[in-house]
Amino acid sequence: MSDDGHHVLPKATLFKVFGGLIVLTILTVAVAYVPLGPLTVPVAIGIATAKATLVVLFFMALYYDNPVNALTFTIGIIMVLVFITFTMFDTAFRGDLGNVTPQTVQEIEREQKEAQEQMDQLSPEDLRVAPADYPDRQGAGDGGSGGN
């Protein structure tokens, strides 16, 4: 006696899903030639996810199956998303903290404002630079950007 608990994959469904997958594949390639800017990656992944969903639901029969299997698969995918998201939280923002100074942003702005006010009070006479203002150097005299 054959098991009547198993859902027989209907052939028509399989062929329809296959047709959908081919259409999505053509779409994937077509979209790649359209300049989308920042949307390129999300669209490509979105279409790939749609194809994978079709395969998982119908070719792998998860749609008809015991929900425990779907739960297992979904939790696995969530773990993958956590993996990639938290890794990118780290790697995509490396070096952002390298520009930190001991002063806060407010203090830096206030210092800059005070320096600007002091500059405004100086006359052009005071701001003129003379050779004596340059630090003593061996090769002094060859023009070009000074500086250490």
Added chain:
Amino acid sequence: MATDTDTAPAPATTDVDHDHHPAHLEHHFVSSEQQFDSAKLGMWLFLITEVLLFSGMFVAYAVYRQWHPEAFAEASTTLNTMLGTINTIVLLTSSLTVALSIHYIQVDKVKKCVYSLLATIALAGGFMVIKYFEYTAKFEHGVYPGGLFEPHGPKYEYLAQIPYVPQFFSIYFVMTGIHGAHVVIGMAVIAWVAYRAWQGGFSSEYYTPVELTGLYWHLVDIVWIFLFPMLYLI
């Protein structure tokens, strides 16, 4: 014998559908149904480990791509989109044939099941052949993974000037290589299942190995569905 010590084997304490003890039913299961369900759950758990295996490499790709987008975009233009598309369609068709083989064994059409499995192997072989041509085209121009990267030839030599292009090819070769290894293993397993089916080992009552092999093969297909746009297209 005259004595009536019970020498008869103890009947399996299953439901009324199985008065006999089906050959495939293990003693620690109550019914074929339960055995099939637990086999399937075990397979799904294994498939999740496979997904996580590939996701490690996908994360590596994502990190390096985010760090060096121009190098990766430039390097990906050297991959043959047409061959990649053909390979995608080949694998999608092989997924269809393996799903068909499960359908056929579910309705006791053993010969069609075997033919579908053989078609799957043939398509998988086609995939590997195309991959072979892709790889040799790269190797001929010195595009090797890792430290051996020495591109030459008019189409590839400009890659030497772009930093972090070798990382793209390392990731490309490792990801498609491990995927290719999974394809070859899948071919061997499908061949063995096809042989067993041909010998009459499966029926609509018991086709668990066909089912589980099909699940594995669909996963291999899903990995390629993601690999193709990421490596070839974007």
